[in-house]
Amino acid sequence: MSDFFYKSSEPATVAIVHEFYAQKDCFLNQLADLGALFGGKVAPMRDVDSNFAGGVKLSGGTELDVHWCRADDHGYRTLRAAAKPGKGIPKEERAAIRVEHERLLALWNEHCPKRLSSTDYWDRLGVNSGSLWLCGGIKFELSGTAYFHLGFQINKAEHDSQVAAGQPTSGWIAGAVEIVSSEFQAARVAKLEQRS
Numbered sequence: 001m002s003d004f005f006y007k008s009s010e011p012a013t014v015a016i017v018h019e020f021y022a023q024k025d026c027f028l029n030q031l032a033d034l035g036a037l038f039g040g041k042v043a044p045m046r047d048v049d050s051n052f053a054g055g056v057k058l059s060g061g062t063e064l065d066v067h068w069c070r071a072d073d074h075g076y077r078t079l080r081a082a083a084k085p086g087k088g089i090p091k092e093e094r095a096a097i098r099v100e101h102e103r104l105l106a107l108w109n110e111h112c113p114k115r116l117s118s119t120d121y122w123d124r125l126g127v128n129s130g131s132l133w134l135c136g137g138i139k140f141e142l143s144g145t146a147y148f149h150l151g152f153q154i155n156k157a158e159h160d161s162q163v164a165a166g167q168p169t170s171g172w173i174a175g176a177v178e179i180v181s182s183e184f185q186a187a188r189v190a191k192l193e194q195r196s
Contacts, residue, residue, distance in 0.1 A: 002151070004149075004151075004152065004153045004154070004178065005147075005148065005149055005178065005179045005180065005181055005183070005184040006147070006148040006154065006173060006177060006179060007146065007147050007176070007177060007184075008145070008146045008174065008175035008176045009144060009145050010146075010174045010175025012174060013125060013146050013174045013175050014141055014144060014145065014146045016121055016124050016125055017121070017125075017139050017140065017141040018141045018146075020118065020121040020139070021140070021141065023116055024116060027044075027051055027116045028044060030113035031044055031053055031113060033111065034053060034056075034108075034111050038056045038058070038108075039056075039058060039059075040056045040057040040058040040059070041056070041057045042054065042055070043055050043056075043074070043076045048133050049117055049118060049129075049133075050116055050118060050119070051115065051116040051118070052115045052116075053112050053113060054076055054078070055069075055071075055072060055077045055078040056068075056076060056077055056078075056079075057074075057075050057076050057077075058071075058077050064077060065084065066083055066084055066086070066097055066101075067080060067084075067097075067100070067101055068080060079105065079108055082101065083097045083098050083100070085098075119132075121139075122137065125173050125174075126171045126172050126174065127150075127154070127171040127172075128171045131150075131151075131171070134151075134152075135152040136150070136151040137149065137150045137151065138150075140188065140191050142187050142190055142191045145187070147179075147187050147188070147191075148173060148176065149184055154171060154173060154176065156176075
């Protein structure tokens with residue numbers, strides 16, 4: 001697979017990329033707030049399309065199993081869909097456990113941030129999400145310029161002729177110009193230094 005690098009200073013393009021990362025920062029802050037409510041860090045998870053809340057890193061042992069699934073390899077637990085009281089527990093205690101579980105579920109549902117879809121932003125940029133899912137893509141903004149690393153080539157002339165012919169296209173990012181890998185990598189290092 002090949003790598004292709006682009007940048008764009010088109011204000012609308014830069015605004016879309018900037019908005020995605022502003023929303024991502026908001027999402028991460030909401031995860032931190034959610035973790036504070038439950039007493040542990042919430043895992044920031046990603047799939048091919050979106051960012052979402054994972055499990056909570058809780059201190060404790062098997063006593064948590066009533067409300068939480070067993071910890072994964074990284075120590076994060078997910079809230080069960082229903083409480084799992086142990087055997088031999090009196091009816092009154094079972095009822096109290098279920099009430100507590102409903103409270104935990106309501107708290108999670110109220111404060112868990114909704115998924116942040118990256119596809120929505122790539123669509124707004126004009127990039128075919130199917131191409132992204134197959135070949136990958138990275139985007140970021142630095143000092144008024146949006147940078148892109150794609151696993152497929154975008155070509156404005158080819159895009160325009162495919163659109164005119166009614167054929168599928170990988171898309172086109174407004175104002176994009178192809179750049180060399182070293183320019184992209186330098187911008188990425190500068191962005192990482194800026195964020196730390």
